[in-house]
Amino acid sequence: MCQVDEDYGRDIRSADFLSISKQCVKCKVHTPAVLLRVGDPYCRGCFHEYFIHKFRAMLGKNRIIFPGERVYSFNFYYLNHSVVSVNSVYSICRSPGTLGCVGRPFIMLNGALIGRSLEDRHKTNTNIRVLFESTGFPFHIVPLEQVSAPSYFHKCIFLFTTVLLIVYCKLPTLVLTRPHMSGSNCASSYKVAVGKFDQNKSCAIQPSCQQKEPVDVSKVHTVQLQQLVTSVKTHTAREELLNMLRQHLLLHMARIEGYSKLMLGDNCTRLAVKLLSNISLGRGSQTALDTGFSDSRYGDVIAVRPMRDYSAKEIAYYNHLFNVPYVFISGLDSKDSIQRLTESFVTKLQTAFPSTVRTIYRSAYILHLLLCMPQSLMMLLCLCKLEAVELKTLLCYSCQLTIKDMVSGKGAVAGLVFFIGL
Amino acid sequence: MPVQCSSCAKNRAVLKRPKTGHSLCKECFFCAFEEEVHRTIVAAELFKPGERVGIAASGGKDSTVLAHVMKVLNERYSYGLELMLLSVDEGITGYRDDSLETVKRNQEQYELPLKIVSYEELYGWTMDAIVKQVGLKNNCTFCGVFRRQALDRGAIMLKVDKICTGHNADDVAETVLMNILRGDIARLRRCTAISTSSEGDEVVPRCKPLKYAYEKEIVLYAYFKKLDYFSTECIYSPNAYRGYARTFLKDLESIRPSAIMDVIHSGENLSVRDGVKMPVQGTCSRCGYISSQALCKACVLLEGLNRGLPKLGIGKHHRLHGKLLSQEPLTEKEEKKLKPPEF
Numbered sequence: 001m002c003q004v005d006e007d008y009g010r011d012i013r014s015a016d017f018l019s020i021s022k023q024c025v026k027c028k029v030h031t032p033a034v035l036l037r038v039g040d041p042y043c044r045g046c047f048h049e050y051f052i053h054k055f056r057a058m059l060g061k062n063r064i065i066f067p068g069e070r071v072y073s074f075n076f077y078y079l080n081h082s083v084v085s086v087n088s089v090y091s092i093c094r095s096p097g098t099l100g101c102v103g104r105p106f107i108m109l110n111g112a113l114i115g116r117s118l119e120d121r122h123k124t125n126t127n128i129r130v131l132f133e134s135t136g137f138p139f140h141i142v143p144l145e146q147v148s149a150p151s152y153f154h155k156c157i158f159l160f161t162t163v164l165l166i167v168y169c170k171l172p173t174l175v176l177t178r179p180h181m182s183g184s185n186c187a188s189s190y191k192v193a194v195g196k197f198d199q200n201k202s203c204a205i206q207p208s209c210q211q212k213e214p215v216d217v218s219k220v221h222t223v224q225l226q227q228l229v230t231s232v233k234t235h236t237a238r239e240e241l242l243n244m245l246r247q248h249l250l251l252h253m254a255r256i257e258g259y260s261k262l263m264l265g266d267n268c269t270r271l272a273v274k275l276l277s278n279i280s281l282g283r284g285s286q287t288a289l290d291t292g293f294s295d296s297r298y299g300d301v302i303a304v305r306p307m308r309d310y311s312a313k314e315i316a317y318y319n320h321l322f323n324v325p326y327v328f329i330s331g332l333d334s335k336d337s338i339q340r341l342t343e344s345f346v347t348k349l350q351t352a353f354p355s356t357v358r359t360i361y362r363s364a365y366i367l368h369l370l371l372c373m374p375q376s377l378m379m380l381l382c383l384c385k386l387e388a389v390e391l392k393t394l395l396c397y398s399c400q401l402t403i404k405d406m407v408s409g410k411g412a413v414a415g416l417v418f419f420i421g422l
Numbered sequence: 423m424p425v426q427c428s429s430c431a432k433n434r435a436v437l438k439r440p441k442t443g444h445s446l447c448k449e450c451f452f453c454a455f456e457e458e459v460h461r462t463i464v465a466a467e468l469f470k471p472g473e474r475v476g477i478a479a480s481g482g483k484d485s486t487v488l489a490h491v492m493k494v495l496n497e498r499y500s501y502g503l504e505l506m507l508l509s510v511d512e513g514i515t516g517y518r519d520d521s522l523e524t525v526k527r528n529q530e531q532y533e534l535p536l537k538i539v540s541y542e543e544l545y546g547w548t549m550d551a552i553v554k555q556v557g558l559k560n561n562c563t564f565c566g567v568f569r570r571q572a573l574d575r576g577a578i579m580l581k582v583d584k585i586c587t588g589h590n591a592d593d594v595a596e597t598v599l600m601n602i603l604r605g606d607i608a609r610l611r612r613c614t615a616i617s618t619s620s621e622g623d624e625v626v627p628r629c630k631p632l633k634y635a636y637e638k639e640i641v642l643y644a645y646f647k648k649l650d651y652f653s654t655e656c657i658y659s660p661n662a663y664r665g666y667a668r669t670f671l672k673d674l675e676s677i678r679p680s681a682i683m684d685v686i687h688s689g690e691n692l693s694v695r696d697g698v699k700m701p702v703q704g705t706c707s708r709c710g711y712i713s714s715q716a717l718c719k720a721c722v723l724l725e726g727l728n729r730g731l732p733k734l735g736i737g738k739h740h741r742l743h744g745k746l747l748s749q750e751p752l753t754e755k756e757e758k759k760l761k762p763p764e765f
Contacts, residue, residue: 280684281688283688284688338674338678345670363605366607367692397687
């Protein structure tokens with residue numbers, strides 16, 4: 001029983017607790033540096049090995065990325081999360097045994113959206129450039145305004161006209177075009193490709209330190225982008241819109257640069273949040289694409305999420321232990337958005353019930369896209385397939401909600417058309 | 423300045439519909455609410471003319487509104503249904519006895535026959551006695567499992583063709599979220615279905631006519647119609663984990679009122695990959711009720727209570743089913759794990 005001035009001195013054996021984590025669980029020799037789960041302490045070396053193995057295992061298991069393939073584009077765009085982690089992917093790709101991946105980190109800047117001054121934006125730009133130059137990887141820094149740059153859109157037609165054109169005349173539009181996949185990259189040829197790569201290891205492509213200067217954007221585009229975003233009334237819809245623009249720009253950049261794979265840095269924690277916020281936004285049918293290992297909705301460009309097995313904690317440990325540098329970029333201030341609410345909900349629940357994130361993530365693992373629709377019926381905004389064969393609208397359920405939250409009038413919708421480059 | 427009803431433009435609006443945001447007068451709200459339920463029933467073809475339908479009545483707001491609306495619509499649109507009320511008495515002193523009084527009053531008001539089945543007569547245990555043995559931690563598991571079976575047994579006694587329950591949109595959305603948080607894919611697949619398919623002779627199909635009705639609107643409907651309902655939380659239901667999902671859903675609703683419908687829409691459009699192992703539905707070898715195991719959950723729980731090992735049905739103890747079926751005693755080690763907590 002609890003009593004005042006009780007003496008527990010003899011009963012508490014603190015030494016016993018310490019003894020659990022005296023040795024690394026793997027090599028059983030060194031002192032542990034991190035505790036990933038209860039009873040799983042790792043030393044520095046073993047943790048590094050474990051971390052890299054996990055990445056390689058994920059790529060090997062899914063067999064989507066071929067050895068020595070040049071077609072990588074790493075994309076770091078955690079603007080919501082405010083941390084652009086130039087993390088493990090980069091160092092892993094340089095480590096031996098990763099089948100010679102060569103990637104180009106891709107950084108998207110959204111300073112204009114949050115009203116940051118030009119000077120401020122230049123400063124961030126310089127910081128990121130310095131950071132990437134030290135890695136030796138070629139990289140891209142692209143301001144979000146470029147989604148509206150003249151080179152990007154071929155034609156600007158009012159949204160509903162476009163809808164009709166796509167449906168009845170099957171006119172290809174920039175992002176809706178879905179070229180056929182090349183037949184050579186099928187899963188069966190994976191082993192052959194690995195064999196060839198092993199033979200020609202010496203010829204593996206080495207990264208060269210080239211970089212593309214960020215394209216200067218005119219003030220007009222900045223103003224237009226800001227106008228589009230302010231035309232959205234709610235924070236939820238604003239986040240959605242930003243995601244769509246980001247998706248369009250990424251796809252566009254990958255296509256004009258000739259990359260066929262987009263590597264996204266989504267981790268397990270982020271995917272759990274994504275799944276739950278997708279459900280809350282009415283995007284249930286698209287969740288499998290948004291959270292799966294590979295996302296082939298674009299046809300010629302496949303997005304992959306090789307870091308989906310890592311928890312945010314593991315990545316944070318890795319970055320801390322191996323001094324991986326990062327740059328802080330603030331995102332939209334959207335405290336009362338569904339996306340933010342979901343994030344804080346999952347984080348809080350995870351503290352009370354430590355298996356929350358893993359359980360949600362496992363649910364995502366067994367979902368798949370419900371409907372198979374003809375390729376001409378791709379969603380205009382989120383590039384997902386439609387949920388019903390209704391030609392009266394080419395907006396999915398959730399995108400209709402986003403448009404509903406925009407200031408009424410043709411101006412806003414026309415602005416959107418301008419930006420998504422129809 | 424008083425706001426006019428946006429539908430009839432004659433009367434003064436008395437409420438703003440939580441679901442659509444429209445300002446409506448009392449009459450237009452009743453009409454809109456009832457029409458929506460009617461459309462749901464017609465679109466999903468929930469009933470056929472001449473069917474006997476049992477309304478699961480607890481005396482709470484949802485089931486009271488359901489009974490009222492079903493009676494109104496049955497007369498207005500000539501569904502040709504024979505309606506009756508079906509209640510379960512869990513044996514919770516200070517809660518269910520009071521709410522059953524409300525159901526009895528409803529029976530007189532709506533002139534519908536009423537059947538009450540009790541846990542005590544079906545299982546030999548009241549919830550009061552169960553809580554006494556298992557404590558307040560897992561008692562909702564017993565109550566939920568027993569209630570489902572009790573409703574079915576009551577329905578068979580009444581010889582009804584269908585049971586309709588008062589689950590509203592908030593309940594369905596909350597269940598979608600709960601199943602995702604718990605990783606229960608089998609339930610996630612079927613929780614949004616408006617009607618259960620006929621799962622066998624032992625099970626009466628169930629449906630949720632209020633599936634698309636917001637909880638707030640049900641309360642408003644009951645309030646403006648001055649319906650007689652019982653509004654007290656169960657004294658044994660802390661159910662903390664569901665509370666998290668509920669709070670989250672309410673927060674979502676406050677940000678975007680359509681969020682409840684959005685979650686349901688998502689749930690309806692989720693699909694599970696081929697090759698994922700799903701529990702196969704069979705029948706309980708003791709009572710014949712549907713079960714994915716050799717023994718149904720209710721039989722395992724009951725066996726646990728009768729053996730003084732209440733934890734037998736909490737968690738997964740499928741390996742012990744063989745012993746339970748052949749009435750073999752458990753080993754000392756097994757029993758130690760399943761004994762009630764000592765206070």
